[in-house]
Amino acid sequence: MNKPTTDSSQDSPFHAGELQIQARTGSLESVAAFARQAIRNFMPDQHRAFFQQLPFLVVGSVDQNGSPWASIVPGKPGFIQSDTPTTLEIAASPLFGDPLSENLLPGKPLGLLGIDITTRRRNRVNVTVASKSTEGFSAQVDQSFGNCPQYIQKRSVDFVRDAGKSGSNDQMTRLQSLDTAARDLITAADTFFVASYAIPRDQPTTEGVDVSHRGGQPGFVKVEGDTLTIPDYPGNYLFNTLGNFTVNPKAGLIFTDFNTGDVLQLTGSVEILWEHDPVVQAFQGAERAWRFKLDHAIRISNALPFRSILEEFSANTLLTGSWQQAEMALAAEAQRDAWRPFAVTRIQDESEVIRSFYLEPTDGHGLPSFEAGQHLTLRAQIQTSSAAVIRNYTVSSAPGESYYRISVKREPDGVMSNHLHQSLKTGDIIEIRAPRGDFFLDPAEHRPAVLLAAGVGITPMMAMAQHVANQGVLTRHTRELTILHASQSIEQRAFADQLSQLELYSGGKLRYLSYISGSDGRINTEVLKSRLALDDYDFMLCGPAAFIQAMYDSLQELGVSDSRIYAEAFGPSSLTRRPEPGVIIEQQLDEADDALVHFTVSDVEQRWNKGDATLLELAEMHGLTPAYGCRSGSCGSCAATLVSGNVTYRTTPSAQRDPDQVLICCAVPAKDSATLKIAL
Numbered sequence: 123m124n125k126p127t128t129d130s131s132q133d134s135p136f137h138a139g140e141l142q143i144q145a146r147t148g149s150l151e152s153v154a155a156f157a158r159q160a161i162r163n164f165m166p167d168q169h170r171a172f173f174q175q176l177p178f179l180v181v182g183s184v185d186q187n188g189s190p191w192a193s194i195v196p197g198k199p200g201f202i203q204s205d206t207p208t209t210l211e212i213a214a215s216p217l218f219g220d221p222l223s224e225n226l227l228p229g230k231p232l233g234l235l236g237i238d239i240t241t242r243r244r245n246r247v248n249v250t251v252a253s254k255s256t257e258g259f260s261a262q263v264d265q266s267f268g269n270c271p272q273y274i275q276k277r278s279v280d281f282v283r284d285a286g287k288s289g290s291n292d293q294m295t296r297l298q299s300l301d302t303a304a305r306d307l308i309t310a311a312d313t314f315f316v317a318s319y320a321i322p323r324d325q326p327t328t329e330g331v332d333v334s335h336r337g338g339q340p341g342f343v344k345v346e347g348d349t350l351t352i353p354d355y356p357g358n359y360l361f362n363t364l365g366n367f368t369v370n371p372k373a374g375l376i377f378t379d380f381n382t383g384d385v386l387q388l389t390g391s392v393e394i395l396w397e398h399d400p401v402v403q404a405f406q407g408a409e410r411a412w413r414f415k416l417d418h419a420i421r422i423s424n425a426l427p428f429r430s431i432l433e434e435f436s437a438n439t440l441l442t443g444s445w446q447q448a449e450m451a452l453a454a455e456a457q458r459d460a461w462r463p464f465a466v467t468r469i470q471d472e473s474e475v476i477r478s479f480y481l482e483p484t485d486g487h488g489l490p491s492f493e494a495g496q497h498l499t500l501r502a503q504i505q506t507s508s509a510a511v512i513r514n515y516t517v518s519s520a521p522g523e524s525y526y527r528i529s530v531k532r533e534p535d536g537v538m539s540n541h542l543h544q545s546l547k548t549g550d551i552i553e554i555r556a557p558r559g560d561f562f563l564d565p566a567e568h569r570p571a572v573l574l575a576a577g578v579g580i581t582p583m584m585a586m587a588q589h590v591a592n593q594g595v596l597t598r599h600t601r602e603l604t605i606l607h608a609s610q611s612i613e614q615r616a617f618a619d620q621l622s623q624l625e626l627y628s629g630g631k632l633r634y635l636s637y638i639s640g641s642d643g644r645i646n647t648e649v650l651k652s653r654l655a656l657d658d659y660d661f662m663l664c665g666p667a668a669f670i671q672a673m674y675d676s677l678q679e680l681g682v683s684d685s686r687i688y689a690e691a692f693g694p695s696s697l698t699r700r701p702e703p704g705v706i707i708e709q710q711l712d713e714a715d716d717a718l719v720h721f722t723v724s725d726v727e728q729r730w731n732k733g734d735a736t737l738l739e740l741a742e743m744h745g746l747t748p749a750y751g752c753r754s755g756s757c758g759s760c761a762a763t764l765v766s767g768n769v770t771y772r773t774t775p776s777a778q779r780d781p782d783q784v785l786i787c788c789a790v791p792a793k794d795s796a797t798l799k800i801a802l
Contacts, residue, residue, distance in 0.1 A: 135161050135265065137320050140365030147409075149359040157360075161267045164207035169245045169266055173202045173236045177279050177428060179212065182233035182317030182333030182374065183225035189389040189417065190374035192317040192333055193222040196427050197285045201258075202236075210234075210249060213258045214285065217385065217425045219294030226254045232261065233317060233333035235269075239430065240279055242271040248330055264330070270358060270598070273337030273442075275312055276434040277380065285427045297419040304421060305345045307386050308377055312340050312432070312439070317374035318366035332362040337439055344445040348416040350375075350388075351401070353408035355442060356597040364410070367392050373414055380430035382423075390417040403491060404451040406443030406522050407596060441522065441596055450488025458490050458556040461501060466550045467525060472616035473609075476578055477543055478518065478529040481554065493562035494520055494589035495582040495662070495690070498528065499555040499749045499759055504541045513538040514751030514759050516664075516690070517557050518581040518617075520588035526554070529616060531578035555749065559757055560778050561690035562586070563601075563662060565593040570602035571660040574645060574673050577614070579665030580607050582690060584617045586662070587632055591624050600631040604654065608637045608645050608669070647676040663689040670697055690756070697756075697776075711770040717791035721746065721802040722765055730791055730798075736772065737762075737786035741802055748802055753787045760787040767791065767798035 134141065135157050144150045165173075173179075178196040185191060197214035204210050216222035226232075230251045237244040245268050249261035297304060308314075319331040336352065344351040354364065367373065375388040395402055395411040402411050454462075468480035483489065497516045504511050519527035532543045546552070563571060563586040573583040583605055594600030609615035621634040635653060637645055661677055663670045670689050674697055677687055689697045716731045719740060726744045734740070738760055741748050751757040755775025761783040769789040779785060784800065791798045 136360070137365065137369065139320060139368035139370075140361050142368055143361040143364050144359065147359060147361075153359055156358075161265060163263070163265060165204060165210075165247060165263055165266045166207070169236075169247070169268070170204040170207065172238070172243065172245055173204060173210070173247075175199045176202060176236050176238060177281070177285075178426075179214075180235040180237060180315045180333050180335070180376075181216075181222055182235075182319070182331045183222050183230070184319055184331060185221050185225050188321075188372070189221075190317040190319055190331070190372050191221045191225065191387060191389055192315045192374045192376040193217070193220050193387070194315070194376060194378065194385060194426065195222070198281070201285065208263045209252070210247070210261045210263065211258065212260070215256070215258060217422055219420060219422050219425075220387065221420070226251055226259050228253060231264070231319070231330040233319075233331040234261075235315065235333045235335060237274065237335055239274065239277040242274040242276055242436065244269045244271065244274065244335060246332075246334075248332065269335075271436065272357060272438045272598075273355060273436050274335060275337055275432055275436055275439065277430040277432055279428050279430055281428045282383075283427045287427065293423040295421045295423075297421060299348050300345070300416060300419065304386055304419065307379055307384065308343050308345050308350065310340055310379075311343060311377050312435070313337050314343065314375055314377045316363055318363050318370070318372065320366050320369050332366060334363050337436060338442055339435070339439055339444055341444045341446065342442065348390075350414040350416075351395075351445070352412055352414065353402070353405045353442070354410040354412060355407050355438070356409055364394060364412070367394055367412065375414065378426065380426075380432075383426035383429065384421065384423050385425045386419060386421050388414070388416055388419045391415045400452060400455075401448065404448040404455065405445070406447060406451075407441055408443075437595055441592055443522075447488055447524075450486075451491065454483070454487040454490045454556070457487065461553040461555055462487070463551050464526070464554045466546055466548050466552070469546070469548060472529055474613045476529050476531050476614070476616040478527050479542060479546065480519075481526045481528065481552070482524060484551065489524070489526065490556040492517065492521055492557035494565075494585040495562035496557040496559040497561075497582075497690075497751065497757060497759075498526060498557045499751070500528070500538070501553040501555075501749075502538065502541060502546075504537060504545075507537060509745065509747050511538050511541070512747055512749050514749075514757055516581040516585070518584045520585050520592055522589075522592060526557070529578065529581045529584070558759070559690070560776070561662070561664070561688060563590065563660075565590045565601050566597070566599065567601055567660070568599075569658055569660055570604070571662060572654060573603060573605045573662045574664075575606070576608045576645075576665030576669040577610070578616070579663075579669070579690075580617055582664050583607070583662070584620065587621060587624050587634075591628055591632065594628060594631065600628055602631050604633045604635070604659075606635045606637065606645050606649070606653065608639055608665075610639070612638055645673065647679060650676060650680060659686065661687045663687065667697075674699070710774065711768065711792040713770055714791040714793050714795055717767070717795050718797045719791065720797065720799045722799050723801055734790070737769070737784070737789050737800060741786065746802060748786060750787050755785045755788045758785065760785050762786050763801035765799035765801055767795040769795070769798065 181193045201213045234247045248265040252260045317333045371392045373392045377386045393413045463484045464481040470478045497514045515528040518529040533539045625634045749759045751759040758777030769784045770792040773788040
């Protein structure tokens with residue numbers, strides 16, 4: 123991106139590679155609107171003043187062989203001057219041994235990044251070299267724009283010698299391969315800078331050099347031999363760097379050791395890993411990634427005249443993961459359908475009837491990915507039961523934590539809930555299968571959502587609200603949520619403080635409304651009419667079956683379409699929906715008059731007659747303990763593989779399942795299936 127743009131210009135300042143990724147991510151229109159307002163062919167006074175107080179400048183350049191390099195040019199504040207909005211004078215020379223010295227030629231493009239790591243501010247400017255001297259160089263401004271402070275760690279800057287003097291033990295080493303010291307420096311880094319460029323070919327006015335900042339938790343750059351893998355987090359969606367990679371897959375990187383002043387400069391080729399790559403999906407906070415293959419490198423010892431101490435990680439950085447976590451998540455993903463041991467690491471009362479249990483894996487693997495609102499399956503041995511008891515519980519923690527949190531209401535006749543409340547203690551081990559389910563919220567959606575909950579139905583809403591808030595920090599888009607929670611009493615209400623804090627934290631994007639309604643505990647049509655402005659909402663419902671049905675009916679009365687209402691209920695009852703005209707309803711086959719049911723894994727056979735029990739109940743009669751949650755086809759926990767034959771459903775299931783799966787909780791043999799085989 124190197125095209126000068128004024129506020130009145132309607133032309134795009136982006137080249138084909140940048141536009142391609144903007145289109146891929148759906149940000150083309152929003153970025154175009156931003157560009158018309160924020161990308162200029164001059165430096166505003168605020169930017170000019172900002173650059174003049176910096177202690178170093180980051181520079182991207184290209185050598186005579188077409189290799190890009192990222193460089194750091196240090197200087198005492200004031201070494202950068204801007205006499206006019208379109209010129210810059212830099213009174214400093216490149217570091218000893220830095221290829222930038224040879225790349226500073228009149229007429230050559232440069233990418234400049236001004237970054238103040240003491241305040242986390244940064245601004246970009248792309249320039250053309252005007253002149254070079256022994257004192258420094260001057261440049262003509264082509265393009266100027268601001269950048270957000272995401273992933274910039276706050277650091278001190280303390281000079282240990284004059285900026286223009288070389289260190290007493292300066293040493294430049296050329297590397298064709300990364301040695302141990304180089305790998306250690308990269309692995310420990312929480313910051314680096316990357317230079318890239320588009321060759322001026324098809325669009326010479328829009329193609330040029332860029333240099334950008336990358337930050338993360340220490341270890342966010344994975345080193346495998348001479349190959350680095352870097353997660354690409356949500357940013358400003360201009361895609362200057364990745365856009366350049368698309369049309370010219372080359373990069374220059376610079377890593378710094380802020381304790382010693384050493385710098386490591388790398389140049390090489392790159393490959394983009396897109397959003398559906400398993401590596402990307404396993405890395406918390408990543409939307410894409412890219413691999414860098416080293417061509418050659420330069421290490422300069424004691425190069426920087428200042429030292430820097432980490433004071434504070436960016437809030438965005440703290441929401442991202444590491445490669446160790448990603449590898450654990452990939453290993454866990456391979457065991458998604460397996461029972462795994464989890465330890466109870468913390469127990470906390472949320473109300474007088476709801477208690478939270480924090481669960482962490484003990485097998486050395488991480489947590490499989492999940493969506494906010496999904497439920498996990500728990501299995502425990504209980505003294506009052508001869509067989510293991512299996513139940514589903516919604517995860518009340520947001521994705522991205524090192525634990526699952528479930529928040530369980532104590533039910534008078536609940537075998538599992540009473541066991542959890544009365545017997546389970548910190549350190550105990552229980553078995554868990556990974557979260558699943560169709561009830562979850564997309565935080566990237568721009569349509570506002572209303573979360574309606576009663577009692578313990580607040581648990582998925584807590585996860586959704588926290589996830590939306592977290593994603594708001596990462597992506598700068600916070601989906602608008604209105605959360606209405608009905609409780610029988612203040613003493614029974616859970617998560618009120620946490621949701622109120624999220625309301626403040628989100629700047630009003632999340633609204634939390636609590637209703638105490640005595641024994642009824644309901645929200646009625648009048649409440650919905652008074653609290654919700656006219657808008658196109660998604661509605662998420664969770665709570666007792668009667669509450670969900672009442673809310674669904676109220677929303678239908680208010681004109682909300684069936685397709686905008688999503689519900690989660692555990693228990694024997696399912697939601698009775700009224701689809702819009704024209705929606706095709708799945709037609710169920712007739713039940714068989716009789717059939718032979720064969721559970722192939724356990725080698726159990728049973729003759730079945732019309733009107734007999736469901737396949738789940740039949741399995742339980744024979745001592746089998748398949749997982750289930752709802753007995754109405756709404757959660758999907760009971761999905762089993764169909765080997766042969768066909769089934770029909772007594773309750774039309776709403777949970778998604780694979781083509782070769784059946785939901786045994788509400789399935790029975792279908793007509794003309796003389797023999798039905800299920801992998802159970």
